[in-house]
Amino acid sequence: MSSTPKTVHSLKAKVFYALSDSYRLEILEFLRDGEKCVCKIVPHLGLIQPVVSRHLKILKNAGLVRCRKDGTKRLYSITDPRIYSIIDDVSPSLLDVLTKEILDYVLCS
Secondary structure: OOHHHHHHHHHHHHHHHHOOOOOHHHHHOOOOOOEEEHHHHHHHHHOOHHHHHHHHHHHHHOOEEEEEOOOOOOEEOOOOOOOOHHHHHHHHHHHHHHHHHHHHHHHOO
């Protein structure tokens, strides 16, 4: 499959959108050590099931997680562990630099 630059940028934007929410990042972290049932994700996040399902749908639409049924349960897992490289690259030292830039911008505006 050959992708145009516009298509590639669109797909990347979809991934970064999925990563742009703290609850979705928490779901990905929770799945880091393996497949989990929605029945475990809901109490872990402390959110109601429909909200968790909406976040999982966004992650699934971005290709970051997959779902399988096991009886009445829906089990979610990561599609490719390389996504953690992107997440982990946003290190505390990078966050410090970005925070300083934001503060400098706010103070200079």
